[in-house]
Amino acid sequence: MIESLHHLPPATGTHGALSERFTDLAPALTARQAAIESARCLYCYDAPCTRACPTGIDVASFIRNIHEGNVEGAAVNILKQNIFGGSCARVCPTEILCEDACVRNHDAEGQPVKIGLLQRHAIDNAHFAGHPFQRAPSTGKTIAVVGAGPAGLSCAHRLALLGHDVVVFEARAKAGGLNEYGIAKYKLPGDFARQEVDFLLSIGGIEIQYGRTLGANLHLHDLHTRYDAVFLGLGLGASRRLGLTGEDAPGLAAAVDYIATLRQAADLAALPVPKRAIVIGAGNTAVDMAVQIGRLGAEEVTLVYRRGFEAMSATGHEIEIAKTNGVRIRTWAAPLEVLLDDAGRVRGMRFEETRLVEGRLAGTGAVVEIAADAVFKAIGQHMDAKALSDPLAGELERDGDKIHVDARFRTKLPGVYAGGDCVAPGQDLTVQAVQHGKLAALAIHDDILSKAEA
Amino acid sequence: MADLSIDFCGIKSPNPFWLASAPPTDKAYNVVRAFEAGWGGVVWKTLGEDPPAVNVSSRYSALHGKNREVIGFNNIELITDRSLDINLREITQVKKDWPDRALIVSMMLPCEEAPWRAILPLVEATGADGIELNFGCPHGMPERGMGAAVGQQPDLIEQVTRWCKMYTRLPVIVKLTPNITDVRAPARAALAGGADAVSLINTINSITHLDLDRMVAFPAVGGASTHGGYCGTAVKPIALNMVAEIARDPVTRGLPISGIGGIGNWRDAAEFIALGAGSVQVCTAAMLHGFRIVEEMKDGLARWMDAQGYADIAAFARKAVPNTTDWKYLDMNYQVIARIDQDKCIQCGRCHVACEDTSHQAIARLVDGNARRYEVIEPECVGCNLCEITCPVEGCITMVPQETGKPYLNWTQDPRNPRAEVTLSEA
Numbered sequence: 001m002i003e004s005l006h007h008l009p010p011a012t013g014t015h016g017a018l019s020e021r022f023t024d025l026a027p028a029l030t031a032r033q034a035a036i037e038s039a040r041c042l043y044c045y046d047a048p049c050t051r052a053c054p055t056g057i058d059v060a061s062f063i064r065n066i067h068e069g070n071v072e073g074a075a076v077n078i079l080k081q082n083i084f085g086g087s088c089a090r091v092c093p094t095e096i097l098c099e100d101a102c103v104r105n106h107d108a109e110g111q112p113v114k115i116g117l118l119q120r121h122a123i124d125n126a127h128f129a130g131h132p133f134q135r136a137p138s139t140g141k142t143i144a145v146v147g148a149g150p151a152g153l154s155c156a157h158r159l160a161l162l163g164h165d166v167v168v169f170e171a172r173a174k175a176g177g178l179n180e181y182g183i184a185k186y187k188l189p190g191d192f193a194r195q196e197v198d199f200l201l202s203i204g205g206i207e208i209q210y211g212r213t214l215g216a217n218l219h220l221h222d223l224h225t226r227y228d229a230v231f232l233g234l235g236l237g238a239s240r241r242l243g244l245t246g247e248d249a250p251g252l253a254a255a256v257d258y259i260a261t262l263r264q265a266a267d268l269a270a271l272p273v274p275k276r277a278i279v280i281g282a283g284n285t286a287v288d289m290a291v292q293i294g295r296l297g298a299e300e301v302t303l304v305y306r307r308g309f310e311a312m313s314a315t316g317h318e319i320e321i322a323k324t325n326g327v328r329i330r331t332w333a334a335p336l337e338v339l340l341d342d343a344g345r346v347r348g349m350r351f352e353e354t355r356l357v358e359g360r361l362a363g364t365g366a367v368v369e370i371a372a373d374a375v376f377k378a379i380g381q382h383m384d385a386k387a388l389s390d391p392l393a394g395e396l397e398r399d400g401d402k403i404h405v406d407a408r409f410r411t412k413l414p415g416v417y418a419g420g421d422c423v424a425p426g427q428d429l430t431v432q433a434v435q436h437g438k439l440a441a442l443a444i445h446d447d448i449l450s451k452a453e454a
Numbered sequence: 455m456a457d458l459s460i461d462f463c464g465i466k467s468p469n470p471f472w473l474a475s476a477p478p479t480d481k482a483y484n485v486v487r488a489f490e491a492g493w494g495g496v497v498w499k500t501l502g503e504d505p506p507a508v509n510v511s512s513r514y515s516a517l518h519g520k521n522r523e524v525i526g527f528n529n530i531e532l533i534t535d536r537s538l539d540i541n542l543r544e545i546t547q548v549k550k551d552w553p554d555r556a557l558i559v560s561m562m563l564p565c566e567e568a569p570w571r572a573i574l575p576l577v578e579a580t581g582a583d584g585i586e587l588n589f590g591c592p593h594g595m596p597e598r599g600m601g602a603a604v605g606q607q608p609d610l611i612e613q614v615t616r617w618c619k620m621y622t623r624l625p626v627i628v629k630l631t632p633n634i635t636d637v638r639a640p641a642r643a644a645l646a647g648g649a650d651a652v653s654l655i656n657t658i659n660s661i662t663h664l665d666l667d668r669m670v671a672f673p674a675v676g677g678a679s680t681h682g683g684y685c686g687t688a689v690k691p692i693a694l695n696m697v698a699e700i701a702r703d704p705v706t707r708g709l710p711i712s713g714i715g716g717i718g719n720w721r722d723a724a725e726f727i728a729l730g731a732g733s734v735q736v737c738t739a740a741m742l743h744g745f746r747i748v749e750e751m752k753d754g755l756a757r758w759m760d761a762q763g764y765a766d767i768a769a770f771a772r773k774a775v776p777n778t779t780d781w782k783y784l785d786m787n788y789q790v791i792a793r794i795d796q797d798k799c800i801q802c803g804r805c806h807v808a809c810e811d812t813s814h815q816a817i818a819r820l821v822d823g824n825a826r827r828y829e830v831i832e833p834e835c836v837g838c839n840l841c842e843i844t845c846p847v848e849g850c851i852t853m854v855p856q857e858t859g860k861p862y863l864n865w866t867q868d869p870r871n872p873r874a875e876v877t878l879s880e881a
Contacts, residue, residue, distance in 0.1 A: 035521075035522075036521060039520040039521050042802045042804065042846050043804070044801075044802040044803050044804065045802070045803030045804060045806055045807035046803050046807075046819070046821075046826070047802075047803075048801065048824070048826070051824065052824075067520070101824075103800040103801055103802045104800070106800040106847075108798070108800075108847070
């Protein structure tokens with residue numbers, strides 16, 4: 001539970017009633033709808049949707065399989081490129097990826113095939129006796145993977161498939177990373193994230209050690225010495241600071257911490273819920289935070305961003321979700337001061353209105369105050385500095401605060417690879433993390449084999 | 455609006471749309487509903503000798519398209535399963551109540567003179583406008599020496615037709631089976647026997663699909679199935695060709711034809727009429743959508759005729775027959791080349807892969823980053839139409855006739871033909 005929100009009243013209503021507000025945001029297709037939608041796919045050659053998919057799923061092929069009643073074939077088609085195909089079908093911003101590339105977007109029609117929903121249909125309805133993939137004969141090699149999020153587990157799964165054994169080190173109590181702790185509850189309802197991880201692990205050869213935090217009770221030097229290769233799939237555990245006084249006051253919290261608590265809550269009615277909430281930020285996490293706190297019962301939710309709509313990193317689809325959920329969006333306002341009451345608790349925030357002056361953001365001097373019982377910051381995450389504090393980790397080359405990798409996700413240290421949110425390429429999407437892990441596994445495999453041959 | 459009425463070998467009908475002899479014309483109840491809906495005529499479901507036929511349960515099956523639209527339809531029903539007396543009484547009453555509509559009675563009797571001599575006068579007494587001889591039913595009845603078993607033997611067609619002309623004054627329409635090698639032979643036999651018209655096609659021997667769990671075809675009667683008669687949209691191209699074959703055959707040219715086979719809308723009807731049909735018969739489309747479809751068929755046909763300046767059916771009937779010829783008379787110097795309208799192109803790449811894998815490698819794929827563009831390589835294009843056919847966007851790819859500057863030259867005149875004729879007389 002988040003210390004700084006203890007003074008807030010709990011959510012109104014029972015757990016059961018509140019849970020009703022966190023069911024599937026986008027309901028699954030019925031079999032009939034899937035049949036109709038799959039018939040719309042034109043089975044393009046060198047299909048643009050596949051090019052747009054970070055994991056390179058052969059979209060036309062899996063949709064054709066669905067249409068021919070071969071749901072298992074469709075699912076394997078997806079999973080062989082993206083073992084997180086089920087969660088990606090739910091959380092991918094398809095409107096900027098495959099569905100944006102669909103040729104049926106062309107002016108005359110303007111209706112892309114619902115690729116995300118079809119992908120979900122395939123994964124949800126496929127029934128396998130055992131894991132659909134068979135591991136290659138054992139290579140006798142063991143690889144360490146740090147982080148059981150999408151990047152780490154994707155890497156682990158591919159390595160296991162190729163015949164390696166894998167030990168995954170995870171700081172938290174559960175595997176899944178942001179799928180388990182970070183994605184809005186209505187996007188991955190129920191225990192889908194856990195089921196998906198269970199399915200992934202059922203290939204065999206993957207051991208997970210929980211409560212192992214790099215830089216605390218786990219050190220890169222040891223991993224590098226003991227294992228045949230190391231993959232770093234670190235999350236961005238630390239929330240950026242606003243840099244304002246009052247930042248640690250009761251009533252101020254990081255959105256990711258609140259969402260993690262919400263995702264793990266056994267009783268939604270026990271969650272602290274402000275009457276009025278401010279969310280600072282403009283990404284999908286900010287939207288997830290704003291919508292979820294609203295659904296928990298906050299009466300006024302204001303999302304504040306220092307620039308305009310066009311600069312928001314949340315997709316248009318996400319912004320629509322915020323609006324339809326009653327979130328007020330205040331653009332062109334930069335945080336100036338956290339307002340505290342006599343007890344030292346958050347009572348609101350003061351913002352300065354902004355505008356662009358010769359392309360640069362500048363304050364106008366006009367001040368706006370918004371009353372709130374809680375402020376959630378969703379202004380970005382960065383790597384916990386302690387994670388890479390051991391001497392060997394210090395040798396990793398960085399791009400800003402991210403780990404530098406080559407095109408095959410090798411770091412500067414031989415035998416150490418990295419992918420997911422801790423490296424520079426990508427836009428911190430789950431689907432990209434999955435691809436990083438997969439490509440890193442292939443690079444590890446190739447490098448180990450070529451070393452063995454040399 | 456254009457005049458849709460027809461006079462088909464003396465049978466008058468307010469429009470060319472008739473319901474074919476089949477379940478929709480099985481009894482008075484259905485036929486009255488059809489007339490109320492506006493159908494110009496019906497061919498009453500085939501009468502036979504008593505005792506009437508007995509049908510099995512599970513009778514139809516279908517070939518479905520991507521969106522479960524029915525592409526083809528198959529049935530294993532026999533002729534009427536009601537007594538001759540009931541049918542004759544109902545026909546009499548319906549004709550009396552609907553004098554302006556065409557009412558033709560389909561008949562199937564053994565290949566013996568006596569039953570025809572006995573029953574034809576009873577049919578004529580109903581007031582019906584004509585008879586249609588069912589020489590086409592491909593399932594069940596042929597096993598008893600009737601239906602397609604007769605239609606596959608020109609001498610029997612001629613013989614039975616002759617008996618009919620002897621024992622009734624009604625126009626005799628001979629319904630032909632497509633389950634033969636050359637439809638001109640049975641058509642010529644019908645003409646020789648004195649037929650007033652032919653109608654075609656009856657259904658095609660078929661198995662639509664299987665239950666792969668039970669390893670039995672559809673329609674499954676318990677654990678077994680049999681071949682049925684295929685009809686619906688899928689058979690239209692076969693029917694159109696057979697109609698055209700008879701329409702342009704020097705022996706049968708001018709013999710009235712009632713076109714049947716996959717007619718589901720006004721455009722289908724116009725095509726049959728342009729290729730030689732004087733009336734059209736519909737069954738599957740009505741079975742799938744009900745009798746009301748005739749409303750759109752009549753309206754669409756009339757509006758198209760108005761737009762074309764055709765005052766009546768005769769104005770465009772047979773107009774496509776002279777343009778239907780043998781391959782050897784096609785112009786070897788004619789050339790079309792595909793043109794892709796880049797504004798309409800959605801970059802699906804289907805034209806490219808189709809041409810690249812299976813045709814002439816005449817569509818280039820130009821990729822620049824995420825931008826894709828498909829262009830015709832004109833010197834390689836043979837004008838096969840494959841790209842235009844696979845393109846999902848109507849009007850995006852067109853086949854453009856080229857100005858070759860060369861005169862008409864058919865294969866009989868072509869120097870590349872080792873058996874080319876020296877003279878141009880046949881051209």
